[in-house]
Amino acid sequence: MSTYARQTGSTVTLPASLDEAVAALAAMPTAVPVAGGTDLMAAVNSGLLRPAGLVGLGRISEIRGWQYADGHALLGAGLTHARMGRPDFAALIPALAAAARAAGPPQIRNAGTLGGNIASAAPTGDALPVLAALEANVILAGPDGSREVPVSHLLTGMDPLRPGELLAFVRAPLLHAPQVFLKATARTGPGRATASVALVLDPARRGVRCAVGAVAPMPLRPLEAERWVAGLIDWDGARTLDPQVCTAFGEYVAMACIPDPVDDPVNPVDPTGPAGGALPPAVAHLRRTVAALARRALGRALS
Amino acid sequence: MTAARGGREAAAGPDAVTALPTVAAPLGTGETERGLGVCVLPADAAAKTQGIFPYAADLWAEGLLWAAVLRSPHPHARIVSIDTTHAADMPGVRAVITHADVPGDAMHGRRVADRPVFAHDVVRHHGEPIAAVAADHPDTARLAAAAIIVEYEVLEPVTDPEKAFAAPPLHPDGNLIRHIPLRFGDPAATGEVVVEGVYRIGRQDPAPVGAEAGLAVPRPDGGVELYVASTDPHTDRDLAAACFGLETDRVKVVVTGVPGAMADREDPGFQLPLGLLALKTGHPVKLVATREESFLGHAHRHPALLRYRHHADAEGRLVKVEAQLLLDAGAYADASSDALAAAVAFAAGPYVVPHVFVEGWAVRTNNPPSGHVRGEGAMQVCAAYEGQMDKLAAKLGLDPAELRMRNVMATGDLLPTGQTVTCPAPVGELLKAVRDAELPPLPSADDETEWLLPGGLEGAGEPGAVRRGVGYALGMVHMLGAEGHDEVSTATVRVQNGTATVICSAVETGQGFATLARQIVQEVLGVDEVAVLPADTDQPPAGPSARGRHTWVSGGAVERAAKMVRTQLLQPLAAKFGMSVELLTIADGKITSYDGVLSTTVAETLHGKELWATAQCRPHPTEKLDENGQGDAFVGLAFAAIRAVVDVDIELGTIRVVDMAVAQDVGRVLNPRQVAARIEAGVTQGVGMALTEDLRTARGVVKRPSLTGYALPTALDAPRVRIVKLVEERDVVAPFGAKAVSAAPVVVSPAAVAAAVRAATGRPVGRLPIRPQTAVARQV
């Protein structure tokens, strides 16, 4: 006798449409959706997860492409990083394309999807700061129909994915202006972000929006710094800024995302200490990295 | 009984043990080269590149069970109780074993038997084996292992090697594994210029391409066969037999395909539970380690804390080197004694230094175990003494290459151990070669090809923030075991029907021994077809595949055996024509006499004959370092010089190694392609040590034991490796005059990268791997 069958007796369904997928999840609430499997299967292989069943999303063609909807793009959750990295997509949402090209080695980018990246919500998820900077919404499909939620609400847990719901689309604005995604990693080959910055210009709203990834559990928005720098840009003119303004913006962003430790009467902060005050060297370096990324991102967006 | 899941399954009979890397003649690759000095292709090259070469993880036997090992989550704890009843009661579980089920010796070890098969009273490192399970499915085995209830009393771990001296003993043998003081010259000597430095080396993991795997098959006679990726089959057999309580002839180790060959193959904690479970259940048992277990189980490179003081005269000539070397051995002794001997003996590097004073210690801690990783001991000190040379150059205002040139060692000089360097030591020539090599061009603005910036193609790099740095390093490493190890190897050569067979238990680990053995036999006997049989313990011992041994001792044994066969072949001919054997030559499959009168073919002469010979090679003996660190401890030395060129983003601290120019002392090139491949591999491993490879721990607990957490160099991180010079000055005592090539580039390249980053950033760079925060320029 072998115990083999008992343990791998999970069911796999391969629905061909979103409706079928939602129905399959409703029929088997313990089943887990799987798209590219690049996050999920790693968890299964390491024994962290033993799904009773799998609902494969790979055959749902309606979520593997994108379409236009009044000034927005509706991006299918099944879009792979490889697809988003291609020039036609890059012309549409350049920062998301850049993030997709940076999201791991080619094998992973061929399989990994936008929806999986959002659902996994890893701090180092490269699409996330871009979606936060774009102020994109996600469209969720569930047994009671679909609903639309700002991506930040989903990521902060304010409005999480409910049981039986699937990420169907991402609604992202088409801004027709420069966007930048920059990612710092520990090696030249593919690696997870130690820090990342997404920055988009929104000329219609005369806004600069920026999100910092990987330094906190979810992307951070330095709203004051955004407003400050947006006010300095001549939106009707050349849209250039003095390099010193870019530097100041970088530092503003970095201070906002990696603030000084709150004053502790027992271990007072030494303002005369090495760069970064009393910050441990690794944290000081992270702050310096964010400052450099934000400065470079702004500079590139305006050049 | 066992069959490969690989490409040859179909050809295997039902009872054939086929998952063995039978290294036979070339696989029709159109390869026509043969003999020494040419690029003979490895016989297994095609299978390896096609992914059909069978490794241990591909083994399979009818009715096999799957094993899983329970490992300690704590770095230091007392085991209060172990309850295996739940695990044993689970359906599908066939056996659960703990320390109580070890019939033979409870302790084992390659040098010192200080390591339990299963921890029983105390746990000394995170990941130490506690128990093992055999079940009918791998998941069942894992679940059952997790169901074993161990009650621990968690103890304070000792993780700072500096505190190990005063800490309560972690082991009955104490915390000091070895202390070597070295005293050479006059302690009162001083120089006009003095520089001091502290250097810290991280924990590099062997991170093999294939994690540990193996199959144990019980034998009808009560013995057991272990099919494992062993690199030292006889030692593994002896260790296993002692723990199994069996005579050595009832344990057989059969070497399977070896995917990586450092400490990752020297973890008996993997092989012993496997054999014990097979003996207990009477079934074949297979164990395949997860990547996490692989990181936790095997030994790593010794983390080191190195304090140096260099004295030089005003011209930059070294006067005295003082050093304190502290190696973190982790929980058990393993190869620490050897690593320490190398670190102490090479503490001053390949330089002439009249006065050297070193204190070296290897201490026990609750950190992950340390062991054999290429260039152990030598690599750590190279990073430090080369850092000191850069400091001296800066202080004296000299060019770093020039300062080194003024101090290089040569044949006839003394090591600080008092041993005379008798082998070729072309250190100055190597340095000159890398110094004079052309520098890679700087990318220009109008360059069409994209500049690969530090941080990668999609990284955040900005050309304006990138600085280029050039750095030099020289280094040395010993070949073969040191300090009195008996380095013997035995080989047999058989010739029949125009085909030669080599039987030698030297393991082909990818280092190219099997190819070399073929080349030697082709050269000596003029036979094209040479098969090298797979290694097992039924053959005489050849010793471990490490420290460049096999080119020397096993290559030497093969050559001797082949020459004996040659004499047998030529003797009758010589007698017939009334001339001595020496007057006959074999070339291109033909036998010719000195005067050209006699000319026949090897095939014709061999017809109907079967010739055999067995020979041994044993290099000259060495001695243990004495209480002053003196003694002729090494058989041979190899040297290398590397010039590194790096690009550093001085704001982000990201580094890319652009170019590594290598000059190496190789004695003689026996296979140019293999030499180049070994150097490229060694440099890449060294670049990993310099930039990213560090198995981090927090209070003894390994953090992120995965290939995501532990960053190996990828194709984008691997630099361009340019071999600018191979110095072929034959080492007269080595067979063929050849020196081992694998270790020297690993030893030298981390130091070279550090030197280049110093040049780019102006920062001291005393820690490897280099952290980004220490590679940002001071004035940003």
Ligand SMILES: Cc1cc2nc3c(=O)[nH]c(=O)nc-3n(C[C@H](O)[C@H](O)[C@H](O)COP(=O)(O)OP(=O)(O)OC[C@H]3O[C@@H](n4cnc5c(N)ncnc54)[C@H](O)[C@@H]3O)c2cc1C
């Ligand atoms: C070697 C390696 C390197 C990586 N490098 C990076 C990197 O640099 N940057 C980066 O951002 N990521 C990286 N990743 C992570 C991963 O590839 C991405 O997060 C990817 O986008 C995940 O998508 P997937 O389709 O594979 O998700 P899956 O693994 O299929 O799913 C992940 C999770 O999302 C859920 N899910 C998937 N689709 C949906 C849906 N439509 N609705 C609801 N739930 C859903 C699944 O149930 C699961 O919980 C890396 C992964 C690996 C293995």
